[in-house]
Amino acid sequence: MSITIKDVAKYANVAPSTVSRVIANNPRISDRTKEKVREAMKELGYHPNFIARSLANQSTQVIGLVTPGSSDVFFQNPFFPTVLRGLSEGAHENQYALQLVTGQNEEEIYNGVVQMVQGGRVDGVILLYSKVEDRILMYLRERNFPFVMIGKPFNFVEEITHVDNDNAQAAKDATDFLIELGHERISFIGGDENLVVTVERLTGYENALTQASLPYREDYILHQSFLLEGGQDAVCELMELPLMERPTALVVADDLMALGVLNTLNELGISVPEDISILSFNNVLTSEMARPPLSSVDINIFNLGYNASKHLIERLKNPEVPVKRVIIEHEIVKRFSTEAPVHK
C-alpha cells in the first residue's frame, strides 16, 4: 500500500485536511505549516492518489480521444500521429492525460464512449473526425457532455465547439491554383463521402470551377476511401476517358491517396507534372517523400490537435465560455507535382 495523506498528516503532526490544503496551496495555511508538510511529503515520498481525488472532485483530468469507426484506416494515415502530437502537447501543458477509446467498429467505439462518459472516466471528449450522421456526437450533445470536434460538424455548427480548417476555401484555393496555371480539365479525387471534410472540399472545388466558368463534369469527381489503393482505382477510371477529355490536373484529398495516384500514373507511363499535375492535401511527410515531391495544401495538423486540447480544457475549467469555431490557417506548399499544362 502507498503513502497516503494520513501518513503525511501524522508525520507532520497535522490533520489530513491540512495536508490536502497544502497540496492545493490554500492561502489560509501558514507558511510554516506548509513548509513542514511539504517536508513530510518529500520525506515519505508521497504522491497524491488521482483516483481518490477524482472521486472527491468529480473530475479526472483526463480527456477521451475518439477515432472514427474505421480506426484501422484512420490509424494508417499520417494525419493521426501528427494530430495526436498536437493533442498531447495541448493536454500536457495543462496537466491533462489522454485516454483512447478503443474498438474495432463504430458500435464498439460508441459503447466505449458511453462507458467512458457515464463511468466518469473522462472530463471531456475530443472527436478526431467529423462525419455526416454520428451517433456519438448525438449522444454527447444530448447529455450536454463537454466535447470538441476536429473538423466541421455536419449539424449544429453553431452549437458545437470545433477546430477546423476552412476546407471549402482550401479546396477552392487549391483549384484556383491549378486554374491559374492554365488548367481547364481538373478532376477531384475525394475521400469517404460520409466525412464532412470531403463534402466541404468538393464544394470548394465546385466553387472554383464555377467562378472560372469551367464546366463541371460528374465523371471528374471520384470518391475513394482515404487510402493508397483508392488512389490507384481512381486513376484507372480517369484514364479510360477519351484522350482529349482526360484531366490535366488532379485535386486529391489526401497525400496518401495522391501517392497511390502517382504510382499508378507512373506505371501507365504518364508523367507528373509534364502530363498531369497533382495537388493534394495535408502536407504530411508522404508528400516530401514522393517522387516528384508533391505540392500539397498544408492544413497544419499539429495545430488542429493542439487547439482542440486547449479549447476543450478551457471549457472544462470554465463551463461558461461560449461555443467557438476555431479556424486553422492553411497554405499551399508548392513542390514539383504542379506545372502549367502542355497545352492541348
Added chain:
Amino acid sequence: MSITIKDVAKYANVAPSTVSRVIANNPRISDRTKEKVREAMKELGYHPNFIARSLANQSTQVIGLVTPGSSDVFFQNPFFPTVLRGLSEGAHENQYALQLVTGQNEEEIYNGVVQMVQGGRVDGVILLYSKVEDRILMYLRERNFPFVMIGKPFNFVEEITHVDNDNAQAAKDATDFLIELGHERISFIGGDENLVVTVERLTGYENALTQASLPYREDYILHQSFLLEGGQDAVCELMELPLMERPTALVVADDLMALGVLNTLNELGISVPEDISILSFNNVLTSEMARPPLSSVDINIFNLGYNASKHLIERLKNPEVPVKRVIIEHEIVKRFSTEAPVHK
C-alpha cells in the same frame, strides 16, 4: 449528478450491496432478485462509476503507454500507429483502456510515468521502446510495478516480460539474403545507437558477414536517427567512397530511412536495384509505396502490440505468471529493391 448504485437499490427495493453483487454477477444472489435489479438498472439508465470502483478495488483497468523521450520522431514513424492498433485490440478484448503518457522530453515523460504509477491511474505500463539506459525502466523495476516492454531489455532480460522480434536473427537473415544474391560489399544503415533494436540488428549483420567470411568494414556502418533525412545523409557518406569500394547492397534499419536513401540515390543517378540493392525493416505501408517497392523484413508490428497488451493483462489478472519472453516471427517480403549485383 448521475444515477448511482443507491438509486438503483431504492428503485429495486434492495440494499446497495445487493446491486453491487448483481453487477458482479455474484452466484449467491437469487435469479429473481438479479432480474429485478437489472430491470431497475435498465429503467434508470444506470452505468457504474469507474472511478469509485477503482478506488474500492485499487485497480483501474487502465494501461499506461510510454513512448520514448523523442516522441515527435517516434510518432512520425508508421511503426507507432500500427503498434497502437495492436495494443488497442489486445486491451479492448479484455476491457482495458489505454492512457498515453505525454511529454516533450525524457524528463517530462519520466515525471508523467511516476505520476501515473504513484497516482494509481494505471494498473500496468507498456514501454513501446527499449533503450540502453532507461530511468523509467529502472523506476518501474524498483517499485516492482507491472510492466511489459516492446523490444528487448538492455539489462535484466531474464526478469522483464517483453515482446520482441529476434532482431539479431532478422538482421542476419536479411544480410544472408543479400549475400545469397551474390553481394559482398554490404552496408548497414542503422538507427539511434541508444536503442537496443539497433544494437541487435547490427550484431546480426556482423554475424552474417563473419559466417560468410566477408570483411567487416567500419566505414560501412552508419547510424542515423530513424528518419527520412537520416537516410539521405547516410547515402552521401557512402557514395564518397572510391567507386570499387562502394557497397552494392544496403541493409537499412527502417523503411522510412530506406525511402530517404532511395530518393537520394535517385538524385545521384544511381538506380535500384540495378546499381544497388536495398533491404529494409518493418514493412510498413511506406515500403509498398516506394518506387521501386522495397523488399523489407516484416516484423509483424501489429502482433508486437497485441501480444504486449495480452501479456500485461494476463500478468495483471494473475500476478503469479512467470516472466516471459515472447518472440514474434519475422519474414522477408521480397519486392523489387533487391537483385543480384551486376558483377564487376
Added chain:
DNA sequence: TTGTAAGCGTTATCAT
C-alpha cells in the same frame, strides 16, 4: 489558521 467529519460511489466483510 487548523481540525473534525461527512461525502464522493463502489466493494467487501460480517452479520442475519
Added chain:
DNA sequence: ATGATAACGCTTACAA
C-alpha cells in the same frame, strides 16, 4: 440470499 457498515484516499463545509 440479502442487508448494514466499514473502507478505499481525498476534498470541503463547518467548527473551533
